[in-house]
Amino acid sequence: MLGLIGLYGLARIVTRNQPRILMYHRFSEFSTPGRVSRRAFESQIQHLAQYYSPVTMTDLVKGLRGELRLKSNSIAITVDDGYYDFYTVAYPILKKYQVPATVFVTTKFVDGDFWLWPDKISYVLNSLSEIRDEIQLGGRQLPPGLMTPAYKKIVWQAIVEYLLTRPENEKLEWINKFASQQHLIIPDAPADDYRAVTWEQLREMEEEGIDIGGHTVTHPSLGRVSSSQLREEVVNCKKELDQQLILRERQFCYPNGQRQDYTDEAKTVVSEAGFGSAVVAFNDSKCLSDLYELRRYTSSEDQFQFMKAVSGVEFLASIINNSNSRLSWSY
Numbered sequence: 001m002l003g004l005i006g007l008y009g010l011a012r013i014v015t016r017n018q019p020r021i022l023m024y025h026r027f028s029e030f031s032t033p034g035r036v037s038r039r040a041f042e043s044q045i046q047h048l049a050q051y052y053s054p055v056t057m058t059d060l061v062k063g064l065r066g067e068l069r070l071k072s073n074s075i076a077i078t079v080d081d082g083y084y085d086f087y088t089v090a091y092p093i094l095k096k097y098q099v100p101a102t103v104f105v106t107t108k109f110v111d112g113d114f115w116l117w118p119d120k121i122s123y124v125l126n127s128l129s130e131i132r133d134e135i136q137l138g139g140r141q142l143p144p145g146l147m148t149p150a151y152k153k154i155v156w157q158a159i160v161e162y163l164l165t166r167p168e169n170e171k172l173e174w175i176n177k178f179a180s181q182q183h184l185i186i187p188d189a190p191a192d193d194y195r196a197v198t199w200e201q202l203r204e205m206e207e208e209g210i211d212i213g214g215h216t217v218t219h220p221s222l223g224r225v226s227s228s229q230l231r232e233e234v235v236n237c238k239k240e241l242d243q244q245l246i247l248r249e250r251q252f253c254y255p256n257g258q259r260q261d262y263t264d265e266a267k268t269v270v271s272e273a274g275f276g277s278a279v280v281a282f283n284d285s286k287c288l289s290d291l292y293e294l295r296r297y298t299s300s301e302d303q304f305q306f307m308k309a310v311s312g313v314e315f316l317a318s319i320i321n322n323s324n325s326r327l328s329w330s331y
Contacts, residue, residue, distance in 0.1 A: 008311040012051065012073060015312030019060055019074040019288065021279060022309060023296040025081060027089035031301060033153075035085070040301045042093045048075055048310065049097045056211035057102040057251040061277045064288060075310060077101040078279060078296060080215060080253055082110055087197045091205055102211035104253035104279075106219045107240040109196045112189060116219055119194040120175050120186055121159050125152050127184055135178070137162040164256060168220040168229075199244045206245055213251040214241055214275060221256050222266040231269055238273045249276045257281025257296075267292040285318050 028035040036044075048054050053071035055063070057078060063070035077094075079086050082105030094101050108114040115123075128147050135142040135155065142158055145151045159178075163171045179186050190196070197205075206212055216222070216233040217240070225233065234252070241250055252275035254262040262280070270278045270292060283295040297309035308314045 008307050008313065011312040011316060015315055016072040018312065018315060019055075019063065019070060019076065020310065020312065020315060021057070021060070021076045021078055021288075021294060021296040022299045023279075023281060024077070024079045024090070024299055026083055027085040029089065036090075036299070036301050038089050038093070040303070041090055043303075044299065044306055044310075045093050045097050045099050048077070049099055052310065054099045054101075056100045056209070057213060057279070058211050058249050058276065059100075061249075061251060061291065064277075064291060078213075078253070079103045080281075081106055081116060081219075082196050082202075082215070084195045084197050087201045087205070091210065094210070095208055098209075100209045100211065102213055102251065103197075103202075103205070104213040104215040104251075105197070105202065105241075106215045106217065106255075107237050108217050109190075109219065110199060110202065112196065112198070114218065115186070115190050115194065117163070117171060117175060118160055119190060120179070121156060121163075123186060123191060123194065124175075124179050124182055124184055125156055128182055131155070131182070133181070135159070164221070167224050203245060211251070212241065212245055213253060214238055215253045216255055219255045221261040222254055223261045223263050227265065230266055234266070234269045234275075235273045238275060250274075251276055252278040254278060254280055262293075283314060283318055287315065287318075 024036060026035040027038070027041060029038050031037045031040075052073045052075045055070065055074050055076055057076050059068055060070070060074065060076045062068035063074065077099070079090065079101060082103055086103060090101070106116065109116060125147065130146045131144045133144055137158060140158070140162070142155055163174060166174065176186070202212055214234070214237040217237050218233065220229070220233060222230055222233065238250070252270045254266070257280045267278065277291045277294055279294045279296050281296060283297050286293065287295050297314055299306050299309055
């Protein structure tokens, strides 16, 4: 353990002039798979406040453009989607330690009557005691089974990975058909565990130093939509943010954020819409060299993963090995 602590400290010194972007998604009061608990997040924020210089994405981008001098060990905390648990769990901790962060919101989700599609799958699986028929995933079949935690995780992972490869309209049709086969009706508005923050809460948090960025209107993969839908998703997202919140520079986040989820056209549209930058959901040796493909490092409940990401160990590994690390979807 002492050796690891020394390695983290050394990495922090060596990479002090290389800003990094941390990526979070969901939070919980207690330890829950796929989420960061209140206890773990507070410990992480205490660490960042003590050893690093947290900044918003907008200030980070200004620093990259040469408009602002960034301090050593600058770190930007980013949170995708805009779930309500950011407001109830993460935001009070950030406020307590006066640490800024950036939340990328899906605007129709914030409107309150729209589900993020992976949550529909979770809702269906959590409503079942068993699956009685094979699940068809293209050329692959999943066997039926009792809905144990292990089986549920396998099914959720397989469905999400399959649907990530499908066009948006086909993806939504598959989910609705799957729910119907299980004799379930998905409510029009998200259930409480899947709901978003409100515009009023976003306005409150923005006044307290939280940066609000764009994450499209409906969260499609921008690498799998038509040119017209691409423009609608990005431009209308920016318009809604400008209408609901105060006018200021904002940053963007590609949904899913893998290489297949954005294109050169998407980068151009994001820039033309007025966003100052865009982030992806993986890291590699390109780091922060392109304002519209800024790399991020995954943070999580796992302290080892958090320390690798924040200290610069992952950054150094990607430079030395010219490697990359992608976001791994988890239930």
